[in-house]
Amino acid sequence: MPQPSVNECSLLPHNHYWITSKRIVTPKGIISGAVEINGGNIVSVVGEEDWRRNPSSGQVRDYGEAVIMPGLIDVHAHLDDPGRTEWEGFPSGTRAAAAGGLTTLIDMPLNSFPSTVSEETFKLKLEAAEGRIYVDVGFWGGLVPENAFNASALEGLLRAGVLGLKSFMCPSGINDFPMTNASHIKEGLSILSKYRRPLLVHAEIKQELEGYLTLEDSTESARSYSTYVKTRPASWEEAAIRELLTVTKDTRTGGPAEGAHLHIVHLSDARCSLDLIKEAKSRGDSVTVETCPHYLAFSAEEIQDGDTRFKCAPPIRDAANREKLWEALTDGHIDMLSSDHSPTVPELKLFGTGDFLRAWGGISSLQFVLPVTWSYGHKYGLTLEQLVSWWSEKPAKLAGLNLKGAIAIGYYADIVVWEPEVEFDLNDNHPIYLKHPSISAYLGSRLSGKVLATFVRGNLVYEEGKHAPAACGVPILAR
Ligand SMILES: NC(=O)NC(NC(N)=O)C(=O)[O-]
Numbered sequence: 380m381p382q383p384s385v386n387e388c389s390l391l392p393h394n395h396y397w398i399t400s401k402r403i404v405t406p407k408g409i410i411s412g413a414v415e416i417n418g419g420n421i422v423s424v425v426g427e428e429d430w431r432r433n434p435s436s437g438q439v440r441d442y443g444e445a446v447i448m449p450g451l452i453d454v455h456a457h458l459d460d461p462g463r464t465e466w467e468g469f470p471s472g473t474r475a476a477a478a479g480g481l482t483t484l485i486d487m488p489l490n491s492f493p494s495t496v497s498e499e500t501f502k503l504k505l506e507a508a509e510g511r512i513y514v515d516v517g518f519w520g521g522l523v524p525e526n527a528f529n530a531s532a533l534e535g536l537l538r539a540g541v542l543g544l545k546s547f548m549c550p551s552g553i554n555d556f557p558m559t560n561a562s563h564i565k566e567g568l569s570i571l572s573k574y575r576r577p578l579l580v581h582a583e584i585k586q587e588l589e590g591y592l593t594l595e596d597s598t599e600s601a602r603s604y605s606t607y608v609k610t611r612p613a614s615w616e617e618a619a620i621r622e623l624l625t626v627t628k629d630t631r632t633g634g635p636a637e638g639a640h641l642h643i644v645h646l647s648d649a650r651c652s653l654d655l656i657k658e659a660k661s662r663g664d665s666v667t668v669e670t671c672p673h674y675l676a677f678s679a680e681e682i683q684d685g686d687t688r689f690k691c692a693p694p695i696r697d698a699a700n701r702e703k704l705w706e707a708l709t710d711g712h713i714d715m716l717s718s719d720h721s722p723t724v725p726e727l728k729l730f731g732t733g734d735f736l737r738a739w740g741g742i743s744s745l746q747f748v749l750p751v752t753w754s755y756g757h758k759y760g761l762t763l764e765q766l767v768s769w770w771s772e773k774p775a776k777l778a779g780l781n782l783k784g785a786i787a788i789g790y791y792a793d794i795v796v797w798e799p800e801v802e803f804d805l806n807d808n809h810p811i812y813l814k815h816p817s818i819s820a821y822l823g824s825r826l827s828g829k830v831l832a833t834f835v836r837g838n839l840v841y842e843e844g845k846h847a848p849a850a851c852g853v854p855i856l857a858r
């Protein structure tokens with residue numbers, strides 16, 4: 380395939396330049412000054428006084444009061460490519476990411492077809508990504524019963540470059556991605572320890588539903604979110620996490636799986652499940668946990684009957700739970716955020732019947748996670764440093780991306796420039812680059828935080844409603 384010329388990769392004609400602003404979020408604090416970018420990397424970061432004494436005579440872009448911070452890293456995105464590109468796909472998903480200030484996505488191994496569960500299927504993923512990604516993309520491989528006890532298959536997948544593995548403790552909704560139990564997970568962790576890569580787990584285990592026969596027998600309306608929440612109570616998350624934590628003790632220093640790490644995805648239950656995770660961390664287990672903006676923004680009580688845009692698993696719980704999630708996040712018990720962007724075609728959202736029990740579960744949010752986190756976090760005194768920790772630093776660490784997640788010398792110039800104070804209505808007039816804008820749960824909201832520009836490895840990939848013409852994102856492979 381012919382390589383795009385360098386100037387198609389970027390909306391800027393030069394690769395050595397400075398960006399300046401009054402608010403640059405660095406690991407040493409927020410400074411006023413300049414960031415020098417050369418050949419895709421950050422080569423210097425200077426404070427205002429030094430800059431004033433010794434300004435550059437080269438190319439300078441002054442962003443005034445706008446915030447310059449590391450691009451967001453989303454460790455949980457379903458891009459559905461290859462095989463279900465009518466749901467999303469690499470081009471639309473990564474263009475939406477660029478417009479939203481996300482500079483790196485880690486793609487989930489399921490919802491594409493085939494699922495990424497072997498070296499062969501990973502090869503198909505990489506072929507699908509070639510020349511079609513507008514931001515950097517890394518990949519999780521799948522841990523499934525078929526490969527869990529097959530060390531050479533799993534190692535083949537890891538050696539091919541997946542950043543870690545992902546598994547489900549309940550049905551995933553995808554036929555070629557069956558669920559795993561604790562013994563599969565124990566096996567997976569022992570292989571991962573050699574590679575020092577993480578296992579991400581969807582932690583819900585089906586339990587008997589109290590006072591409830593089957594969904595079909597239910598007299599309650601399937602159009603009501605509360606019916607759906609009752610079918611996936613917090614006890615499902617708690618049961619899964621309890622079981623997971625019986626195997627994470629292996630990850631402690633000196634344990635048989637030292638070097639492996641377990642990451643619990645999309646925590647919704649801020650009560651017992653969270654207490655269990657806190658205990659495991661204090662015991663020294665190598666465990667982290669993420670939650671998602673939709674659990675922080677919405678509450679089950681507010682979701683309108685039939686509005687299946689909000690269906691996801693685990694479900695969005697009550698408003699008191701949402702408060703506890705914010706508290707856990709600001710107290711540092713929840714480590715990071717991810718989108719869990721999991722779109723489908725509008726038809727599978729069943730807007731006609733509004734049936735929460737049968738509609739596709741998954742929230743579409745990718746392009747909006749920055750303004751959503753910022754807008755809903757305002758009430759909790761959210762700071763720019765916290766945003767960077769939850770959306771860039773910690774995700775980079777989880778995925779093993781050593782040169783991403785900070786504005787610091789030697790790091791890739793993966794940067795978002797945005798105006799936190801600027802408000803906008805997310806309506807039909809707003810440019811949305813996701814494949815199916817109508818299924819996004821945030822449509823109709825008023826948000827604050829406008830993205831002005833996004834740089835990936837020094838390429839200006841998005842600015843003010845315009846994308847760079849060529850898809851020059853890099854597939855990230857572990858080595
Ligand atoms: N197959 C899926 O994409 N499932 C996803 N669906 C959600 N979260 O509703 C997930 O991450 O579990």
Ligand SMILES: [Zn+2]
Nearest residue numbers: 581644645692
């Ligand atoms: Zn999940």
Ligand SMILES: [Zn+2]
Nearest residue numbers: 455487719721
């Ligand atoms: Zn997911």
